[in-house]
Amino acid sequence: MSHLTCPLFSGILTEEREFRIEDYEGAVARWCSGCGDHAVLAAAQRLLRSEQLPPDRTVFVSGIGCSSRFPHYMKTYGFHGLHGRALPVATGIKLNRPDLSVFVVMGDGDCCSIGAGHWIHALRYNMDMTALLLDNAIYGLTKNQTSPTTPQGHTSNTHPRGSRLPPLDPLSVSLGVTNASFVAQTAEWIPAHLAATLEAAHRHPGFAFIRILQRCPEYTADLYEDLLKDPAAVELLVHDDGVNVPSLERSHPHRLLHDPRDLDRARSLARDASRIRLGVFFRDPSRPRYDDLFRIAHRPVAEKIEDLNRELDRHAV
């Protein structure tokens, strides 16, 4: 899918050809074996192939952290920037180039701690991009420090006697932001659900935020052990407007019909910590989009000169 609305960049479509997985594969991923990032990378490459996104008109933007190496492993354009600051960069890219498909990859420290201010405002701007929170509940790159999503009591190098505070819930935060338009949760160890959620997010016209539950093989390996042992403990939110994965019906019998337009229910489902729920919590494609409201028009220079002269007239002596 492409939206070549910008006159300056239309007419530069490359010749029609079928993109294959290899067309999206960049450098060999250097994450630890067993890291959830591998699964997300594979899912993203498959999404790009199934959507046939041209690699030269797709940008992956990241911050700093293990997961932020992501763009290096894609063969698209990539922007591996500053810790916590992927979203402003993505905002700038999209403002200048609405024709590009933009994906943002953040870790939990990146998005929910140092970059939390940008996260809230990106949800409100609601620009057309897909934001992935790769949440393994720990700082991995800097070797085992507590993150905002680390469970209470979990020990780390900065909290050797256990994290003191209850973790921040990225879903509740996101659902609390005015003008948020797409909030979903999925898990790195259920590839079919991950793929379906990515697809729904990408196709959503607006800012699609997905929290991806992950384990860090080094520091939070047993975080979701109970769920892995007993998939029935996971509750899948299903709806025609959300994510439906028929192949998971047998393995994940616990299902809840949830209409993603129901924001109040989405909030109460997110708040209820008794269960892990995966699926689309909220989706409203009709929310105003910043990139619709503020658009660079690339006007012809001759017209600009004429208008600038008119403006200078106002200051004429």
Next chain:
Amino acid sequence: MPTRAEGEVEGSLGSARAPTATDREAARDGTLHGPSVVTVREHTVEVVSDAGEGAQKCAQIFGAVSAKMGNGVWTVEIIPAEIQPPPRIPDGASGNRVRIGEGPITNWGDAANLVVSFNEQVLLARHRLGALAKDAVILLENMWETHPDEAIQRQWVEALDELGQDTSYTIIPVPMEERCLTLVEETRRGKNMFALGLLARIYDRDMELVKAQIAHAFRKKSQEIYDRNVELLELGYGWADENLALRIQVPTHPSEQPMVVMNGNQALALGAVASGMELCSMYPITPATSVSHYLADIFERFGGVVHQAEDEIAAAGVAIGASYAGKVAFTVTSGPGLALKTEFLGLAVMAEIPLVLVDVQRGGPSTGLPTKVEQSDLLAALFGQPGDAPKVILAPATIEECFHSLVGARRIAEALRCPVLVLTDANLATGVQPFPRPKPREEWFGVGPDLSPVADDALPYDWNPETGLSRRFVPGTPGGMHTVTGLSHDQRSRVAYAPAVHQQGCQMRSRKLAAFQQTLRPPAVYGDESGGLLVVGWGSTKGAIEEAVDRAREEGLRVSSTHLTFLSPLQPGLKKLFARYERVMTVEINYSDAPDAPFIDDENRRRGQLAWLLRAQTLTDVDCWTRVYGEPLRPGDILQGIRVRAEQGATP
């Protein structure tokens, strides 16, 4: 370059005595000052009031009309120290200084020759700051003298006592309130038009132009408001005509070439349009914000967008993201914002993403003096990033240069793939000056990014080994896919592991500046090409420095000056230039230790920021004379500094 005609200005209007009742009578019937029309080459006017009484609007209209009539003009805002000060306190003084002249005026001058003040307390503020010439003529609202509140009457008496000490002001009481009440019920909005009428009569301004300017100033208001303002204007004009004999003529010479008049922030905004940039990403900060106010008003017509980001960091990030993806974008901020943007600036250097950053400097450190001028971000701009972060820094010296600097900055940023910082300051931001009308050219606007296909193995950093320059691959360029990174990287933009890679990257980024420096010219010299003292300045101080140099030379001192536009890289030829003078001294608005301060010696003296830089780069013993009063430098103060240094020097 006009020289200040001291004798003419100060000598002809002064009164040797403190004003008396007789003087007031005389002032009214015009017998005080001998010939009623005094012709001077320049004159400095201040209009001061409580905040909200409109002194600024009055003075701005007076300044604009003077410019249109063909006077040189420089105006400076007088900004109250508090957000909503209570009435009648010195800290609440709000207004403008307008310096007009027969020839070009390049700075705010030394002291006001004529003041219109709406109460005696705000007048005291100006008096205490030494802003008024010893023989200033003051038109003072007289309602407070007989105010029903006895406390106010007492304040009036005390204030006039204080004003009378060691000065020879001529204070002319004016019944502004009383006269305005004959037309309007509420004088708070409207007295300023009466004051404008006084000035229009005294300076013989073209009333049709004044009315046109009022119409422009109130263009968003109703016809009734315009009509009432014109009535008040005429009331003031008529009162001055009947009661004041004082007439001051500053000869006008309408320019032969088309001119425009605006302040520095407006010039930056229009310069941004002319540069072809299409995205201004900002966060509100004084005194930079008015650039975006003006842009927000007009940018859409040019297809542009003003993005108000959630914070200063995001403002930089959005501009960098936009630049990365296409045409160069810019961000505008002031000192505290520059501090917050530091990390992103480093990224733009490292990843070689063009960016234009405008820093309208204010007093620092920390929140500092938000509304007041300082030139103290130079070293932060140059060295603020951890690691080696070469970038271009330039500093416009005039309102006109504010306009053209952005056109240049965009081109340099694009050509060098690096951030270009434009340092202006609060003096330029609010200073208003006429300048030759720019004639926009197509090439100023630049073109969209080059999206022509590249070979699959093309290098995203294909550095020319001599210049460090390379083509950047903007998203949408077929075959150019790569990931830019703030990590040290090789020519493929792969994260660096080999030791030589980082060395090479730093070298290439640095080499771009050396290559660019080859295209710059040595700075021009104002005055003799060699001699006693060379004054070196940068940014908004140019006009005041050159005026001080003129006056010093009239006194027989061997003084020249030069002004640097580029601070990084420095313009070539400086060492040779400095060697032609016995002494070299910077004049700057930032802090330095006085050479004779306690404990200070040549080794531990902390010098002005440019002096610091020039000493390091040219191995010349560069001295400095700096002030941080939060106000533009006064040419008379610089002259004093020059005299002291000249006396200390071997051959003055």
